[in-house]
Amino acid sequence: MAERMSGNATNLIYKKQGIVTPSDWDTFVEVLITPLPAAFRINSSSQFCEDIKSQLENDFMNSFKVETTYGDEVEAIRPLPWFHEFLKLENETGNITRQEAVNMVPPLFLDVHRDHFVLDHMCAAPGSKTFQLLDVNTNQQIKPGSLPDEMVIANDLDV
Known part of the structure; x- marks a missing residue:
C-alpha cells in the first residue's frame, strides 16, 4: 500500500x-x-573480446535469424533463456558490461581519444560510462615512472 501511495504521490x-x-x-x-x-x-579490455564478438556475430545470430513470418509481419525477437545466462556469466567475469543503451551514448558523443583527459565530475557510480571511457584507452603500455597520455578522473560521493 505504501508503494502504491508513493507512486500516486x-x-x-x-x-x-x-x-x-x-x-x-x-x-x-x-x-x-x-x-x-x-x-x-x-x-575491449577483456582478453576474450574477439572471441565474444565472433560468438555473437556467428553462433548467436543464427538463433536470432530463426523468425516466423505471417504474410508481411515478422514475429518479434523473443527472450532466449540461454542468452540471459550468457549475459549474466560474461558480466560476472568482466567480459561484458550490462548497460542501458541510452547510457552508452554520452561517451560516444564525447569522441574520446587516447590522448584526452576526461573529468567525469557527475555521479560516477556505478561506473559503466566511466568504464566505457577507460575502455577506449586499453592496451597502452606505460613505462615505469611515467604518466599515461590520457586520464579519466571519476568523482562520486560514495567510495
Whole structure:
C-alpha cells in the first residue's frame, strides 16, 4: 500500500509540472513503465573480446535469424533463456558490461581519444560510462615512472 501511495504521490508531482498534456498522461505513464531492452557492451579490455564478438556475430545470430513470418509481419525477437545466462556469466567475469543503451551514448558523443583527459565530475557510480571511457584507452603500455597520455578522473560521493 505504501508503494502504491508513493507512486500516486510521484504521479501527482509529474502532473503538476505539466510535463505532458492531460490527454497524453496515460500514454506517458505506459512509456515510463515499459521495460527497457537488454543491452550490453563488450569490454575491449577483456582478453576474450574477439572471441565474444565472433560468438555473437556467428553462433548467436543464427538463433536470432530463426523468425516466423505471417504474410508481411515478422514475429518479434523473443527472450532466449540461454542468452540471459550468457549475459549474466560474461558480466560476472568482466567480459561484458550490462548497460542501458541510452547510457552508452554520452561517451560516444564525447569522441574520446587516447590522448584526452576526461573529468567525469557527475555521479560516477556505478561506473559503466566511466568504464566505457577507460575502455577506449586499453592496451597502452606505460613505462615505469611515467604518466599515461590520457586520464579519466571519476568523482562520486560514495567510495
